Amino acid sequence: MQSAKELVRKELSHNLKDCADSSMPSTSEQPGSSTEQKKPGLLDFIKQRRPNTNLTASAVNILRMYLETDPQNEEAEITKAAESVGAFWSSNKHLAPLNTIALKYLAIPATSVPSERMFSKSGYVLSSRRSRLQADAVDQICFINQNYDLLETGKV
Incomplete structure (x- = not known):
């Protein structure tokens, strides 16, 4: 990990x-521009130079x-x-x-949907089947459940 x-x-x-890719100028040609060749200007090499x-x-x-x-x-x-x-x-x-x-x-999320979802998941974890869980264990289970997709794909 x-x-x-x-x-x-x-x-x-x-x-x-x-960001660097989006700031690069596009090289697509416009219609009608292939017949007219523009002379290179004095400082055109600066525009063409890509920062290395x-x-x-x-x-x-x-x-x-x-x-x-x-x-x-x-x-x-x-x-x-x-x-x-x-x-x-x-x-x-x-x-x-x-x-x-x-x-x-x-x-901070603009809606309360993720927090409501979290409360319903913790309510399920604290059901009568799992009444012996400590508060720390419930917090850890809910945290892992909420962030499982980040752990699985390696995104954080």
Whole structure:
């Protein structure tokens, strides 16, 4: 099983790759443009040059920068971040690719359906057939049941 850092690094490099692929200009030709050849401009080579960056190294660097933020020196920012997540990400814009992952996994659902589903599952676990289960065991069973799809596919 992979560590949380490895899974975040993989997803971050995948997000960076998707972002780089979407920012590349399309090479499809428009009708009628094949007969007219445009002369290359003086600075056209800049548009054609693709940045040669290692996306895995970029993901590792972003993750390292996030993990190395020193909470003792930034207590005022952490207090603000506790009040507003937006304040944290606005003060740490250099970690923007990590923001998408944070929003994906740390966002509060807009509806109460997942929590209601969780209560009904825990009610089933605590049925009369399983009355000897301790509260910790019920919490663990419900957590595994809720996140089983993440464990099975290796996504986190």
